[in-house]
Amino acid sequence: MPQSRSSTPPPDSTPDIVTPGIVHGEEHAASPEGTAPAPPPPAPDSEAGVLARAQAGDHHAFAQLYSLHKRRIYSLCLRMVGNVAEAEDLAQEAFLQLHRKIATFRGDSAFSTWLHRLAINVVLMHLRRKGLSLISLDEAMEPTPEEGPGRSFGAPDLTLAGSIDRLALQRAIDDLPAGYRLIFVLHDIEGYEHNEIAAMLDCSIGNSKSQLHKARLKLRDTLRTFPRQEGRR
C-alpha cells in the first residue's frame, strides 16, 4: 500500500548519481564467526534508500526515482523508436511497469541496469506489436545484384572520416529502418554487446552483427549525400 502521495515530482536529483551501492549486502564481509552480519540500512536520502522506500510502496520515493531516471529512459525510448509521441508513451509504460515490478527487484544487477532492460523490453514489445520483424527487414534491405557490395565503395575524396556532422548523424539515425535503428542504437549508442542484443531480440549473434553493419553502411550512404554545408552554418 502506498505510504505517501505526491502528484508533483520532487526537484530533480543530481543526474550524475550512480547506483553502485544498490547491490544488497554484496560488500559486507562475513563476520569472524562465519555468519554474515545484516547489512546496515541504506541512508534514507541515498539512491539505495530511495529505492528501498519505493519498493516498500512510498510513492514520494517512486517520484524521486522517476526524477533520477526519466531522462535516461525517455532518451532510450526516443532513440529506439525515433518518434517523440511514441517515446513519451513508451517511457510512461516503462515507469508504469517499474511501479508494478519494483518490489521484485532483488539487486542482482545495478538498479539502473535493471530499469534500462525493463525499458528496452517495453520498446521491443511495442515494436513487435507493430509488426517489426528483424529477419524480414533484413531480407527487404538486401541489395539487388546490380547494387551489390560494390555500392559501398566510395571515392576516397568522399570519405566521411573527420567530417561527420552531429545533426546530420542524428537525422540519419532517425531515418534508419526500425530494425537497423534498433541494433545500431543498442550497440553503438547504448553500448550493448552482440551477444546481449541477440538475447534481447531473440536473433543470432551473426544476425546482430550483420544488421549493425548494414545500419552503418546505410548511415554512410545517407551522410555522404547530406549537403556538407548543412549543419555547419
Place this chain on the structure above:
Amino acid sequence: MTTPSDPKNMTCQEFQALLPELIGTGKDINQHPHIQNCELCRALLADLEAIAQAARDLFPIEEPPEELWSKLDSAIKQEESSEPPAAETAG
C-alpha cells in the same frame, strides 16, 4: 564447399562480405592484408569507424516533457484504484 580466399588475394567483395564478422571480433582490422592494399576498402572502414565513434559521442540524453509525470501519476493511481488489495508476496 568453398574455401575462404587467401586474405592477401581477397577481392573487395569477399572482404566486405567478411566485414561484419571482422568488425564484430573487435580486432584491429587495419592490419588485415586486404585493407593494407586497398584504398577503397580502407576508406570504407574509416567511414564505418567514424560513424561508430560519432554515435558514441552523441549524448543521447533528452528531457521528457513535464506532463509525463502527471500522466504517469494518473495511470498509477488509476491502476491502484482498480486493483484488489495486493497479497503479500514471499521473498
